[in-house]
Amino acid sequence: MPFLSPKCQILLASSIFSLSFVTVSADTLSKTIQTENAIQKSAVKSQKHIDGLDDQTRKMLEKYRSVTRQTRTLLTYNEHLQALLDSQEIEKASFEQQLTEIETTQQEIVPLILNMQASLEQFVQLDIPFLPEERKQRVSSLKAMMTRADVTNAEKFRRIIEAYQIENDYGNTIEAYRANIELEGKISSVDFLRLGRVALYYQRLDGSETGVWNNAEKSWKPLSNEYRNSIRQGLRMARKEAAPDLLTLPIPTAKEAKQ
Template identity: 45%
Template sequence: MNPCFTRTLLVASFLATVGVASPQLNAQEQALDPVVDAANEINQAARSSQLTVDKIADTTQERLQQYKQISRQIEGLEVYVQQLQKQIASQQTEKSDLNASIDEVSVVERQITPLMLRMIDSLATFVELDVPFLPEERNNRIAGLEDLMDRADVDVSEKFRRVMEAYQIESEYGRTIEAYNGAMEVNGQSQDVEFLRVGRTALIYKTRNGDTMGVWNQQARAWQELDSSYAANVQEALRIARKQLAPDLLMLPIFHSDVQAGE
């Protein structure tokens, strides 16, 4: 058989077969179209559902974090409230103590005011009987205390502090040396003099020109003229009191009982 004829028959047979099968394939494809469309819709619905599920999961996680944060805040507030309750209880106790103290202060105030008045009177008597140094300053201090006691705008505690301060100042006088200027009557005339105070042991005056010196005799309650032989010692003591010289041993007259000692 001619090969060319054979190939022609095969081609013709194939074309005939294809021509017959094409209508069948088209019918099958048309039958499958609804299935494919349904599958596509299912897939689309599945994707939409998955997105919804993911969104819900994210929202749930966010709400969970918010819940945990709020729970921690609540726990912190509970601890804070407990601490405040303890502080309130402590304040209530302190309030009760303060009320009791106020009642006691009222009692103490009624008792301490007469005590301060007696202290001021005793201080005034002491100054009057003491060596007469700085008489104006000391008497003014006592007068100020007496006026202070009559004032209603000053607390009792401040009044007591001022009284104790005056006592402290008087106590310090006995441990210090001091030089100050003043005026006194010498030989019937008022003159400017320099005073030297050595504690409460010695009170000496010297006129400006140094011609006259005197020492206070506490036993006699009077000034006694001082011999000129003490002039150099008195001048040195004045310089020490004014911090112009370093402290040194001083030779000054001291009265003891009714006997005058030379040093």
């Protein structure tokens, strides 16, 4: 084998070293690339994991906020229900008290109604005898109603008050009406003039006779003819056929009440 010159030996060694260096650099670069790819894959995987955790955290936060809102809503609703229950308890206690009072009132109102009905009946009997049939019928109807089970005490009381109001109104009005009257043992049709409860007059339809009711003696008392025109004018005024005016009429004196 021929020997190489020293210069050729140096060139050959340099070539071998360069080739070895290139081989080593290529291996290093490959490993570096592999390492970088692994790092990138790991980074991508980590990012996906982080993104997944972020989505999970966001969902948990939204769920927490939703649960918090529902909790506040339920608390508000529960407070409202509690207020309603408290109000119902107060109403219940009030109704129980009213029921107790109603029982007491029922026991007290029945004697009151009966006394008022009896007093009204007595009052009509003692009063001057105007509209006798109408008033007696009203009193009889009230008396019959007192024993009816299908009529409530409230309705009975209302009817009694209504009857009292009607009687009260009689004292503030003037009225003319036509009815029959017994005079000297005969039934005659006459015109009646009522001045409140102060006086009750009658006049025959032909104007031939005029009289006034004497409540003390419970009888009719004839009047002189000087009052005939006044009674006639009073009848016209009561029927609204003439304007209101002064009337000259005899007024029965009030009887002193017994002590």
